[in-house]
Amino acid sequence: MYRQGKWDLRQLVKDHKSPEFARQIANLQEMVKRFEDQKDNLKPSIPSSEFLKILKSIELISENASIIGGYASLLYSADTQSDEATSLVTRVAKLGSEIENKMLFFDLWWKRKIDEKNAQRLINNAGTLGEYLRHKRRLAKYTLSEPEERIINTLDVTGPTALVKIYDKITNAFEYNITLNGKKKTMTREQLTVLVRDTNPKIREMAYKTLLTKYQQNKGVLGEIYQNLVLNWKDEGVEIRGYSSPISIRNIGNDVDNKTVESLLEVCKENAHVFYDFFSYKAKSLGMKKLRRYDLYAPNLKKIKERNYTYEKATKLVLESLAKFSPILSDYAKRVFAENHIDAEIRKGKRDGAFCSTVSPNITPYVLVNYTGKSRDVFTLAHELGHAVHSVAASKQSILVSEAPLPLAETASTFSELLLYDNISNQMSNDERRLILSEKIDDLYATVMRQAFFTLFEIDAHDQIAKGTTVDELSKKYSENLKSQFSNSVELSEDFAIEWSCIPHFFHTPFYCYAYSFGNLLSLSLYQRYKKEGISFEKPYIEILAAGGSQKPEILLDQYGINIRDKRFWQDGFDYIRSQVKELTLLN
Structure with missing residues (x-):
């Protein structure tokens, strides 16, 4: 019997108001203090056995800190209105920051103060922790001296981090005034976003226009914030740290090669047409000659009684x-x-x-x-x-x-959805299959193609801003991006040119978006392989999952004959999407 209830967090912390929880925190702080005492032992000639003990200390501290932090976060998620949970999250976040600062010396030593020969000796004797150490060494050439790192960390609070907060404060304070069913209403962005999926095309258009007009009215300040964030990203990452390009900063952080990401984005660009038939199908299902950008997320208008599942x-x-x-x-x-x-x-x-x-x-x-x-x-x-x-x-x-590294993080989740669809599709009526398949392709567009073109825009925007540009020129570049993405399959309007300023990822975490495309296409390609190989694919698939982040993605997948640097691999994912679009159109 599976009951729809609330989770039990007592395995993490029995009672955060108890002396036992206070002891958990005190024990963690004591571990950190003992770890700090090992600072003088960090010398290039340190024996492997002694170095492994230091790594075990890092593991132990990470485990205990994660349990305390995880508990606070989960408690808050279960009740975001609880002052007690909110206070605990703040308290634990402060504790985490203090621990990170006290342990910073190990990272800096490993990245900058040990020669390559001794570093390789320690990596070779670190077992499965080798990749943890290797990845840190890859970042070494981009790491500055301890005083410089401290200066950047200090200035970051009043620099890019502050700019992101200002962007959030401005945009989160936006109020959207609309007239709905003859009544004037003031909405938040979240409430307004619901309306872009309304069954009424006029309401969808009004919702988008209301949203985009607000950003257009504030384009001066939002554009200034974005340009300064982009320049800071370049100045620190490319000019000071020495990364080869703005996107390579994210790629190396994600532990993937530039070539891999280039192949992924090229294949996405080449396959934009795969969704054109879907947009045409959707237009017909909505009673339109051609889909407008306002209608991209419109629901299916055919009255289908959707099944409820206990x-x-x-x-x-x-x-x-x-x-x-x-x-x-x-x-x-x-x-x-x-x-x-x-x-x-x-x-x-x-x-x-x-x-x-x-x-x-x-x-x-x-x-x-x-x-x-x-x-x-x-x-x-x-x-x-x-x-x-x-x-x-x-x-x-x-x-x-x-x-698993960010690009591999969606592998099992998307794969599980594909298994579910295969399992239940034969149990559904054609109408139900049409509804679920349409929603599925909607999601594939949003998580694969849209995210890839977001990234392609970012590459262009970072290049333009480095050379000097205006907000209107950025908007023109975004319009060109939309045209490249949709061609003539969707009717575009000029108001969407400012949409780039509505995308928080561009401001918060540059070049993050391609990870969605990467993860979903990887799962689709692996699923295609499963359909070809059958049950024999179970073993390699589980082994890929079991590796977690212990190997670089390219190296891990190479062992199973999967070359993610090769465009042909990514094409398998689009072949699957094309088959789903074809299946949907045949259901009509």
């Missing part, structure tokens, strides 16, 4: 889908339920959306969903349990390398 039925379907591919992975997912590590009920104050949190490789992940019984919720459950399965598969890895 929580128990949904859970069994997801577990069954996993089991058909791999009983091992299904058993991994069952742990989440057996240990009551899932929060699925709807209640006031609980965080919106869904996520999976891995606090420690030694603890079964925690999953949060807001389950309402719709088919989309069943796929969300499959997605988050996919993340959990990935974490459990990698649980034998050290906490320092158990988490």
Whole structure:
């Protein structure tokens, strides 16, 4: 029996108001103090055995800090209105920052103060922690002296970090005044965004125009913020640290090669046409000659009675889908339920959306969903349990390398959704399949093509800003990006030229977006391989998940004959998307 309830966090902390929790924190602080005492032992000639003890100390501190931090975060997610939980999150974040500063000396020593020969000696004797050390060494050539790093950290608070806060404060304060059904209303962006999926095309258009007009009115200050953030990214990353290009800063942080990302983006650009038939299909289903950009996320207008799934039925379907591919992975997912590590009920104050949190490789992940019984919720459950399965598969890895690099992070989640679709599609009527398939392709467009073109725009924008440009010229470049993406398949209007300033990722985390394209296309390509190889693919797939972040993505996948530097690999993912679009059009 699977009950839609609240998770149990007592495995992490029994009671945060108890003396026992205070001792947990005190013990962690004592570990950090003992770690600081080892600073004088860090010499190039340090014996491997002694160095491994230092790494074990880092593991232990990371484990304990993650448990305390994870508990605070999960407690807050369960009730965001709780002053007690909010206060605990702030307190624990401060503790985490203090610990990070006290341990900074190890990173700087490893990156800058040890010669290559001794570094390689220690890496060779570090076992599975070799990649943890190698990745830090890759960053070494971009690391400055300790005084310089401290200066940058200090100035960052009043520099780029402050600019991002100003952007958030300005845009989060925006109020959108609209007239809906004859009544004047003031909405937040979140409320307005709901309307872009309205069944009425005039309401969709009004919602977009209202949103974009507000950003157009504030283009001067938002453009100034963006240009200064981009210049800071270049000045620090390229000019001072020595990265080869603005995007390479993100690539190296993601532990992937520039060539890999270039191949991914080239294939995305070459396959933009794959979605054109879908846009044409969608226009017809909406009774339009041609889809407008305002209608991109319009719902299916055909009256389809969507099936409701009880929580128990949904859970069994997801577990069954996993089991058909791999009983091992299904058993991994069952742990989440057996240990009551899932929060699925709807209640006031609980965080919106869904996520999976891995606090420690030694603890079964925690999953949060807001389950309402719709088919989309069943796929969300499959997605988050996919993340959990990935974490459990990698649980034998050290906490320092158990988490997959960002581009691989969506592998198991998307794969699990694909397994679910295959499992239930034959049980659905054509109308239900049409609805779910349409939503699925909508998501593929949003997570693959849209994100890739966001990144292509960023590359151009960073180049333009470095040479000197205006906000209007940036908007013109964005319009060209949209035209390249949609060609004549979607009717574009001039108001979307300012849309770039609405994308928080551009301001918060430059070049982050391609990770969505990477992760989803990787899963689609692996799924294509599974369809060709059948059950024999189970073993290599689980081994890929089990590696976590212990190997560089290119090196890990090369072992299984998967070359992610090669454009042909990414093309497999688009071949799958094309097959789904064709299936949808044939259902009509």
